[in-house]
Amino acid sequence: MRTAFNWNRPCTLLGIAAVSAWPQLASAQGTAPMAASATPPALTAPTPLKLPAMVERTLPNGLRLVIVEQRELPVVDAYLVVRSGSEADPQNKAGLATLTANMLDEGAGSRDALALAEEIGFLAVRLGTGASLEGSNVFLHSTRATLDSAMGLMADVVLRPTFPEKEFTRLKSERLTSLLQEQDRGPAMADRAFAALVYGESHPYGRSSSGTKESVDPIALDDVKDFWRTYYRPNNATLILVGDLSVSEAQTLATRAFGVWERAAIPAVTYAKAPASAASAIHIVDKPKAAQSSFRIGGIGVARSTADYYPLMVMNTALGGSFTSRLNNTLREVKGYTYGAGSGFAMRREAGPFTARAEVVSAKTDSALIEFMKELNGIRQPLPAAELAKVKRYLQLGYADGFETTGDIASQVSSLVTYGLPLSTLGAFDSGIAKVTAADVQRVATKYLDPAKLTIVIAGDRASIEPALKATKIAPVDVRDMRGRPVIVP
CATH class of the missing domain: 3.30.830.10 (Metalloenzyme, LuxS/M16 peptidase-like)
Incomplete structure (x- = not known):
């Protein structure tokens, strides 16, 4: 049960008097508290940043790998970048890319959303999905000991999402509710109006990645499946692996998880030119x-x-x-x-x-x-x-x-x-x-x-x-x- 903390009474933590006892401790040890300085500390010269080596490889199916060996801790981060995001949304279905990304971890492989969440918890890993204006991504943080199993989960999410109807209905409903709430939030109102006025609504930069009620309403589950099938391809993606593994280990791991991913032609995305700047x-x-x-x-x-x-x-x-x-x-x-x-x-x-x-x-x-x-x-x-x-x-x-x-x-x-x-x-x-x-x-x-x-x-x-x-x-x-x-x- 949570209890309120009273900052006005002495307390101890690990046997050390704290908060109100600090001045008494300093006095007992014969050290006067330091006076506050009105002079900010001088900035030091920057220490040259030494970055770890970044190695590139490409799998036969076109998946680009960027591997960074970082051995300080037994952990690995994997970051899959798909180079298509809300830019690729049809104008009348803005919000499709983000809905697609949100659906990836709502069931994958043989697991429904609950089973997937339970296995993520059992392995003590972080696995998430998302999309922005210019890309979609799946990210994983895992210990080295659980990496093989964790990469299997990640591959299921990317290659074998099940797109359950009930989860799509829930996420779409949540999106529509969020869009309705934005109509009463000044910062969101200003953000949307500013983008539309600068770029025009026909330009991807003039629209929100979450879409509007008018654009989200007609999105169907088949649209989500089509977006995933069209743009989530190895020749349109890069897998970044950073952590406690060698280049050869990383390449073997990536091949095992994503080697069966099939490449396909990626349609070009075209859109209207942004308008010229006008008088203020x-x-x-x-x-x-x-x-x-x-x-x-x-x-x-x-x-x-x-x-x-x-x-x-x-x-x-x-x-x-x-x-x-x-x-x-x-x-x-x-x-x-x-x-x-x-x-x-x-x-x-x-x-x-x-x-x-x-x-x-x-x-x-x-x-x-x-x-x-x-x-x-x-x-x-x-x-x-x-x-x-x-x-x-x-x-x-x-x-x-x-x-x-x-x-x-x-x-x-x-x-x-x-x-x-x-x-x-x-x-x-x-x-x-x-x-x-x-x-x-x-x-x-x-x-x-x-x-x-x-x-x-x-x-x-x-x-x-x-x-x-x-x-x-x-x-x-x-x-x-x-x-x-x-x-x-x-």
């Missing part, structure tokens, strides 16, 4: 009596393959990519309008969006927009030397955090696979950031952030925020629904 406009998505306004400000950015990747990382970190960034410092620390503000480039196969965002107290909506515009204009000016140095050091010192576990390494490699980048990309980060100059930062800020061509979406209480937004004269104001479509208002 403010689009209100009405959420009556909302206590806060959800800001999404930006436009079309860059693809992950851009040659400007490192300057953009530095520029955005200064603008809104860290807790001490300009946007967060101004809107949270100085003005107190929000709990947090930030920005980022969603770099995809094609040019993904740049988005600056915050959830702002409703009464300060117009004031927050003014501050956003000041910072978006200000980042186009030369970055001071001290700020440039701090941002670069922040990025370099934090980079190693993404490689602490075998799962972290598998995730990092999967991002390269998704965007078709060479494996050497991971080892080039520190030097790439080090070469960025203030001139580089100003160049990319000027090139990719044009305050005169911004899509500004604010989901909030129209009745209270519209007059003040118009008074800023920053841009014309109109009203849209959460699909980005015009709303006729009195």
